[in-house]
Amino acid sequence: MDFYTDKKFIFMVALFILAAAGLVFFPRLAGLILIGSLIIFGAFALSWKEPHIKLSGMALLVLLALLNIYVNGIKFGIDFSGGTRIPVILDKAVDDATMADLVKTIKTRASVLGLTEVKVQAIGNTEINVEIPSSDEATISLIETTLSHQGVYQGIVDGKLAVSGDRIFSSSIKPLDSAELTQQGADWGVAFAVDQAGAEQFAEAAKGKADYPIYMYLDRPHDVAIFYERVQFRKDMMADAGEKESLKALNDALKFEGDSIPIYIVEDMDANFSAPNNHTKAIVSVNMSKAAKDSIVAKGFILEEINASMVTPTYSRTRSGVLMLDKLEISGLLTAPILSGGITNGIPNYNYVVTGSVQATNPADKAKEAQNRVKEIESILKGGSLPVQISLGSRTSLPASLGAESLRLSVIAIVLSLLTIAILIGLRYRDIAATLPIVLISLAEFIILVSILGSFTIDLAAMAGILAAIGVGVDAQIVITDELLKKDEEHKTSEKIDLAFGIIKTNAIVAIFSMVPLLFSGLVEVIGFAISTILGALLGYLLTRPAYAALVEKVLDAEKKGIIGGSEGSEKSPGIGF
Amino acid sequence: MELPNIYKGNYKLLMIPPIIMILISLYFIPQIKMGVDFQGGTLITLALKEPISADTLSSELKSEGLDAKVQVYKTTVGDKAEIEVPQSQDLVKAEYLRNNFTALLPTVSDLEVRAYRDPNYTAQFNEENQKLNAIADQMFLLAKLDRSKMNITGSNDLEKYFSSAYSTVYKNYELSVSVPIDKYVKYDSISVQTVSPVLSSHFIGQAVNVVLFCAFLSVVLVFLFFRDIVPSIAVLTGSIADITIAMGGMGIFGIPFTLQSFAALLMLIGFSLDTDILLTTRLLKRRGNPRDNAYDAMKTGVTMSIMALVSFMALFVLAMLTHIDTYYEISAVALAGLVGDIVATWGINAVVVLNHKESMGDK
Numbered sequence A: 001m002d003f004y005t006d007k008k009f010i011f012m013v014a015l016f017i018l019a020a021a022g023l024v025f026f027p028r029l030a031g032l033i034l035i036g037s038l039i040i041f042g043a044f045a046l047s048w049k050e051p052h053i054k055l056s057g058m059a060l061l062v063l064l065a066l067l068n069i070y071v072n073g074i075k076f077g078i079d080f081s082g083g084t085r086i087p088v089i090l091d092k093a094v095d096d097a098t099m100a101d102l103v104k105t106i107k108t109r110a111s112v113l114g115l116t117e118v119k120v121q122a123i124g125n126t127e128i129n130v131e132i133p134s135s136d137e138a139t140i141s142l143i144e145t146t147l148s149h150q151g152v153y154q155g156i157v158d159g160k161l162a163v164s165g166d167r168i169f170s171s172s173i174k175p176l177d178s179a180e181l182t183q184q185g186a187d188w189g190v191a192f193a194v195d196q197a198g199a200e201q202f203a204e205a206a207k208g209k210a211d212y213p214i215y216m217y218l219d220r221p222h223d224v225a226i227f228y229e230r231v232q233f234r235k236d237m238m239a240d241a242g243e244k245e246s247l248k249a250l251n252d253a254l255k256f257e258g259d260s261i262p263i264y265i266v267e268d269m270d271a272n273f274s275a276p277n278n279h280t281k282a283i284v285s286v287n288m289s290k291a292a293k294d295s296i297v298a299k300g301f302i303l304e305e306i307n308a309s310m311v312t313p314t315y316s317r318t319r320s321g322v323l324m325l326d327k328l329e330i331s332g333l334l335t336a337p338i339l340s341g342g343i344t345n346g347i348p349n350y351n352y353v354v355t356g357s358v359q360a361t362n363p364a365d366k367a368k369e370a371q372n373r374v375k376e377i378e379s380i381l382k383g384g385s386l387p388v389q390i391s392l393g394s395r396t397s398l399p400a401s402l403g404a405e406s407l408r409l410s411v412i413a414i415v416l417s418l419l420t421i422a423i424l425i426g427l428r429y430r431d432i433a434a435t436l437p438i439v440l441i442s443l444a445e446f447i448i449l450v451s452i453l454g455s456f457t458i459d460l461a462a463m464a465g466i467l468a469a470i471g472v473g474v475d476a477q478i479v480i481t482d483e484l485l486k487k488d489e490e491h492k493t494s495e496k497i498d499l500a501f502g503i504i505k506t507n508a509i510v511a512i513f514s515m516v517p518l519l520f521s522g523l524v525e526v527i528g529f530a531i532s533t534i535l536g537a538l539l540g541y542l543l544t545r546p547a548y549a550a551l552v553e554k555v556l557d558a559e560k561k562g563i564i565g566g567s568e569g570s571e572k573s574p575g576i577g578f
Numbered sequence B: 001m002e003l004p005n006i007y008k009g010n011y012k013l014l015m016i017p018p019i020i021m022i023l024i025s026l027y028f029i030p031q032i033k034m035g036v037d038f039q040g041g042t043l044i045t046l047a048l049k050e051p052i053s054a055d056t057l058s059s060e061l062k063s064e065g066l067d068a069k070v071q072v073y074k075t076t077v078g079d080k081a082e083i084e085v086p087q088s089q090d091l092v093k094a095e096y097l098r099n100n101f102t103a104l105l106p107t108v109s110d111l112e113v114r115a116y117r118d119p120n121y122t123a124q125f126n127e128e129n130q131k132l133n134a135i136a137d138q139m140f141l142l143a144k145l146d147r148s149k150m151n152i153t154g155s156n157d158l159e160k161y162f163s164s165a166y167s168t169v170y171k172n173y174e175l176s177v178s179v180p181i182d183k184y185v186k187y188d189s190i191s192v193q194t195v196s197p198v199l200s201s202h203f204i205g206q207a208v209n210v211v212l213f214c215a216f217l218s219v220v221l222v223f224l225f226f227r228d229i230v231p232s233i234a235v236l237t238g239s240i241a242d243i244t245i246a247m248g249g250m251g252i253f254g255i256p257f258t259l260q261s262f263a264a265l266l267m268l269i270g271f272s273l274d275t276d277i278l279l280t281t282r283l284l285k286r287r288g289n290p291r292d293n294a295y296d297a298m299k300t301g302v303t304m305s306i307m308a309l310v311s312f313m314a315l316f317v318l319a320m321l322t323h324i325d326t327y328y329e330i331s332a333v334a335l336a337g338l339v340g341d342i343v344a345t346w347g348i349n350a351v352v353v354l355n356h357k358e359s360m361g362d363k
Helices: A007-025 A027-047 A051-072 A096-112 A137-148 A178-184 A196-206 A230-236 A243-254 A290-298 A363-381 A400-429 A432-455 A460-485 A493-519 A524-560 B011-031 B054-063 B089-117 B119-142 B155-184 B197-226 B229-253 B259-284 B290-322 B325-362
Strands: A083-090 A119-123 A127-132 A153-157 A160-164 A188-193 A214-218 A224-228 A263-265 A281-285 A302-306 A314-317 A323-327 A333-335 A351-356 A390-392 A396-398 B041-048 B069-075 B078-085 B187-195
Touching (some): A007 A051, A027 A051, A127 A137, A137 A390, A160 A196, A188 B089, A243 A263, A290 A302, A390 B155, A400 A432, A432 A460, A460 B259, A460 B290, A493 A524, A493 B197, A493 B259, B011 B229, B011 B325, B054 B069, B089 B155, B229 B259, B259 B325
Parallel strands (some): A224 A263
Antiparallel strands (some): A083 A396, A119 A127, A153 A214, A214 A333, A314 A323, A323 A333, B069 B078
8 A cells, every 4th residue: 555645644744734834824823833733643643553654743743843943943042042131020929910911011012112022021920031132232221211111190181280190099099899880880990099289189170170071191292293194184083073173172182281282284384384493203104195294394393203003093072062082192192081070179089980881782892891991091090001110120131142152052062962872872772773763763853842942932941951852852762672672572563562652651641740830830941941841752752752663663573574674654564552 | 781680689788879879968968059049149140351260359349348259160152250149138128128018008098098088097097107107217228218308298109209219229239239240340241130039939939839749740640550559659769869869969069959950850850750660660560570670671771861861961061161050050960860860760669669579479
């Protein structure tokens, strides 16, 4: 039977092509795709007895691994690639969910700067490591300022400051519970309290302003103006609103004593209009036409091009039908709830609630939307999206040349250890037919491991794990070889392999379980080591050992029969069972 | 390479070498140094621009009030210096104060708001507020900040000043380390690893959890595979002996206890089980003369250990050349443990299981 016409084999090739396509088109998932393929091909190798399935399972996986290295490359930690590590120290210990939030937020903050290669990792529950693949001083300090930046919250009513973040008791910012929500008749709500000065400030600013929106800003920029082209501006308006009405809504929201953010339509700038001073920034969408940009620069503004979504205003109408601005990200305006009558009488008040309703109707979506709104308001009031105060520790910089040297030496060490093992195995068995497969399989194992780990990050610990896996990886092959070479007339070859596999299975399971606790301990310094050890054991049990057994058995059988070299895959060995 | 079968004759004598090794190890285990991960403190690694002497630097740093341990290494990637600064007492205290402050703050803010509206709460607020201020004053003292220069009207302002005072304490500690180093050392790269008291106690807690969980899992697994209490105990004894010898090696050769060496110790548990299971399977699940089976198992097992020794030796040589701590700690622990494993498995486990098998055969 020709193995390439075998349905099982064709099925595996189909899966291989699928996985290969996945590697090329979804590079982010490369590591997971490889681990998935390892498990699937491994399951085939365990359940289908044909030697050629076992061998081709491994061969296909090696091909996938090589393809992944070729297409997606190998990612190295800063120990090998050079770069900078900045530890972020949290104000207090946080739980896992908060930590996950923090890591995500810091990633977003960093990626806003266009630094996609930033790696953010939690260390324990009080520290986060940020790694960037650059030692450039300007980039590092940019990251440092972005990270350590604590936002400033301002609540503005009719152009006057009503609440500022530093008057809010940060520990008082809490979501309302369901009883309070029912009482307020709202879908979501956040309560907060202010101190004496804050209460007086609010009372004064909000006096007589019932049904006015309170514009909630986070990091409102100074000395800027926002420009739109007429066509774009009209496109973003509400369907039932006019241009004048919309402009008024914008100007109402953005006015603030002495520091209003003016809005201009480029086509309406008249001849003697010019920038108020030589450092006023003009904020425009990246999509603005070149002619319009040039005309703004000609007026003496410093042009700043921003992502289109950040300069797109979101409007709504109040109950009385007045058009108002809800959100304009670039100005720092994130939301604008309406003041209820009870707190606009001019009497100082210490406790406040921000409430609202949600659009969704189905209960699950409703709860989710409400929760998102609560989170959003909480983070605005707290002056940014970080739920705890952070400080930055001393950074570590590693020049790329030093990293490259470590990498070069590590590769030499790996090659040397492979060579030494090959020589020792050769000496032990004095049989090229038994030695060559061990060396080849170790090499295959090494390629697969590097490819999988390289899709995540190879750091020092992972590299040490790879080296360890090479040494431990040959162990099971030694068990099989010893078993097969034993002068034992009682057992057939297949029974000997069964015996060897009993031992190997136990070993693999124990090795995996002894490292699993480390994997979930959150000790990131050594997780790379744990992962490579576990993957090494898994790979060995599922694929390389069965493949090795199939290979060596065939070779040894061929030797016994006096056929040199054996004929691969063309004859079926007598029922090997695992 | 045919060696005589060591299990012929009075094999119980084989237990002597491992027992001697364990006793020596027990003596040296208390001398294991704790690394910064578990002890807290700061470890600064420098790639030097020009060679310096460790002693000179150490006394120079001392003259700046920095009591640090300095080591200088020549490596193939240039000269390296390691400076270890012990945990700062100020930092420990600052962290303690911060925890107390954060715990008390919500109560005080809440009372402050209540007291604005209802004078009945004033007394209670004053009492708690005093406690909070007392904590803050200690922090300001640590940070050498002058409270009279602060404009504090309520707990809200206090929180802000407290937070910045904590950052000041932290920054001061870092400056006390980095300023003298910058003054005396010219370097290409610097790595500063500061492990705070909270983080180090977190690491210790996690490490203990991992070890307990791991030990429990292995015993359960081994029992499930063999359904026999004696091999389970033998396997556990073997692992413990192995870890003990590895830790003795850490004490003798000055390998610090860090997260890396800890991971290596865990890997040794797995590895020690490998050879133990090989031995137990060959002895209990196979016909023929148990002593021959034990000897056969040993041949296979020792080959396995030698292969692992070879690859860790490569890592070890690499560590010697580059002085990369991660490599050094993992490889040195693994080497000590693998040697220990050979002795313990074939000296203790084999004897226990062989004895068990032979006494079963007698019945």
